[in-house]
Amino acid sequence: MLVIELQVPPFPLLATIGQTLWQPGVVHARRRFEVFDMIFCSKGTLYMEEENVKYELQEGMVLVLEPGKMHHGYRLTEVETEVYWIHFQYPTSSKPLLVEKNNWPQILQQRTDQDTEPHPAAIDIPKFATIDLRTLMPLFAEMLELHQVLTQYRSFELQMLFGKLLLQLQQGMKRSSPQARSYYLGEQVATYLAGRLELPFDSGQLEHDLHYHFDYLARCLKQYSGMSPLQYRHHLQIERAKRLLAHSELPLIQIGEQCGFPDNNYFMRMFKRQTSLTPGEYRKQYQLFRLD
Numbered sequence: 484m485l486v487i488e489l490q491v492p493p494f495p496l497l498a499t500i501g502q503t504l505w506q507p508g509v510v511h512a513r514r515r516f517e518v519f520d521m522i523f524c525s526k527g528t529l530y531m532e533e534e535n536v537k538y539e540l541q542e543g544m545v546l547v548l549e550p551g552k553m554h555h556g557y558r559l560t561e562v563e564t565e566v567y568w569i570h571f572q573y574p575t576s577s578k579p580l581l582v583e584k585n586n587w588p589q590i591l592q593q594r595t596d597q598d599t600e601p602h603p604a605a606i607d608i609p610k611f612a613t614i615d616l617r618t619l620m621p622l623f624a625e626m627l628e629l630h631q632v633l634t635q636y637r638s639f640e641l642q643m644l645f646g647k648l649l650l651q652l653q654q655g656m657k658r659s660s661p662q663a664r665s666y667y668l669g670e671q672v673a674t675y676l677a678g679r680l681e682l683p684f685d686s687g688q689l690e691h692d693l694h695y696h697f698d699y700l701a702r703c704l705k706q707y708s709g710m711s712p713l714q715y716r717h718h719l720q721i722e723r724a725k726r727l728l729a730h731s732e733l734p735l736i737q738i739g740e741q742c743g744f745p746d747n748n749y750f751m752r753m754f755k756r757q758t759s760l761t762p763g764e765y766r767k768q769y770q771l772f773r774l775d
Contacts, residue, residue, distance in 0.1 A: 527564025669707025
């Protein structure tokens with residue numbers, strides 16, 4: 484699927500939202516915007532062209548027209564056609580990427596409780612795709628209502644709803660992609676592992692509980708997170724250990740046990756391998772309080 488990939492921050496910002504009912508025999512005007520123009524068709528068909536590429540925007544589809552590109556209608560509407568449209572800005576000098584994408588790996592990031600800078604993120608928006616209107620129509624109605632009585636505070640609410648709309652579009656791409664089942668199972672494995680960190684790793688139990696062969700589940704998790712089940716488990720164990728070291732006075736042996744490391748020496752080695760610090764060094768550097 485062709486998607487527009489936005490690196491955030493900065494976040495895309497909604498400029499306006501509207502709804503139009505086109506009667507038969509109407510054609511879209513020729514124009515060029517310096518903002519994104521996102522068009523959702525809820526009834527009928529709209530015929531749009533952007534830089535010599537023609538799109539037949541049917542009911543239940545979205546088209547995103549890009550800044551600086553000429554667009555116009557190339558054919559008269561034949562039936563009554565309803566569209567919702569959103570203009571939004573992406574306030575950055577870097578150009579958004581237009582890429583072909585069929586999977587959305589969830590690579591875990593290194594973090595601490597003392598982070599002071601936002602972590603890199605991304606938003607993918609379908610260029611031209613079928614969407615689930617049922618999930619979007621309530622959002623359109625709420626956004627249009629807010630836009631009609633706009634104030635400074637309601638403008639912020641509107642931006643939050645726009646963010647929710649973008650998330651709905653992104654989730655829809657995941658659900659409709661050829662790798663949808665693999666993505667879903669990868670997410671299931673990740674959740675399963677996160678809930679059993681204090682227990683010994685058991686591939687047979689994983690197979691039994693999730694009803695798929697371990698090798699297949701491992702491949703799904705690899706696509707989802709970039710890690711094998713053991714690598715993912717170790718990452719989560721060390722993240723839990725970091726939190727306990729920073730927020731408690733528990734002995735190191737007890738912290739290791741609560742994170743699934745009954746062997747304290749193995750806990751020490753694994754922690755230093757992933758953080759370059761011993762647990763004691765990490766506690767000294769990041770603990771939020773001191774006891775006299």
